[in-house]
Amino acid sequence: MSKEIILEAIDIKKSFPISKENRLEVLKGINLKIYKGEIAVIVGKSGAGKSTLLHILGALDRPDSGTLLFEGNNLLEMNQKQLAKFRNEEIGFVFQFHHLLPEFTVLENVLIPNLISRKKDKDYALQLLREVGIEERANHKPSEISGGEAQRVAIARALINSPKIILADEPTGNLDTENANAIIDLIFKLREKFNHTFVIVTHNEDFARNCDRIIKISDGIIINSNK
Ligand SMILES: Nc1ncnc2c1ncn2[C@@H]1O[C@H](COP(=O)(O)OP(=O)(O)OP(=O)(O)O)[C@@H](O)[C@H]1O
Ligand SMILES: [Mg+2]
Secondary structure (H helix, E strand, O other): OOOOOOEEEEEEEEEEOOOOOOOEEEEEEEEEEEEEOEEEEEOOOOOHHHHHHHHHHHOOOOOOEEEEEEOOOEEHHHHHHHHHHHHHHEEEOOOOOOOOOOOHEEEEHHHHHHHOOOOOOOHHHHHHHOOOOOOOHHHHHHHOOHHHHHHHHHHHHHOOOOEEEEEEEEEOOOOOOHHHHHHHHHHHHHHHHHHOOOEEEEHHHHHHHOOOEEEEEEEEEEEOOOO
């Protein structure tokens, strides 16, 4: 793991309206540095703001205030077109529920981010499916594979445009221990091979213990970003 910063959040605040007069302050000033090649996990109680933070880090949502630097460029100053390009090319997102499109095959699902960038690299998609151990299911529909397999496909899809950073929201959340461990092993293998940077929200204690760094959110701030 290098000490080169890939993503930095400075004093990020985010609130949501909960009634006409009131807002719920979820993130109250998040300061966070993500280093190239690290596997960092975000932990914290349910409702602490983990998903909210991950969405902001991936430019899927905007904070109320703060600065978000990706390789030194402030994402919050980009226009919609620049942001769409950034999300498509630099970020891989793995959602808690895999969000595969049911009418497309496994292979087509992996290629979906390619449609936007107009690259369509089928060979690379198949290589990624081999990497995540499910190449032989390439022509199956999501309804024909298991939850653990679907999560592998979602990881392959997140990697298709060779993003610099992968953000994953509870990628093992709906899996049994065996399948969860397989996903964890896969993430470490991918980091070893491609030197990807991962930021992963998890409730899985084994995972948290084995990663490079634990970032804990409590009461809207980060209370500990070390092991
Ligand atoms: N769009 C929204 N509108 C209103 N409140 C929201 C919205 N999104 C999230 N919240 C609230 O913000 C708080 C943080 O939500 P978030 O989803 O980030 O929590 P979390 O840490 O990911 O929790 P979990 O572990 O249960 O997934 C919660 O109280 C949630 O109800
Ligand atoms: Mg969440």
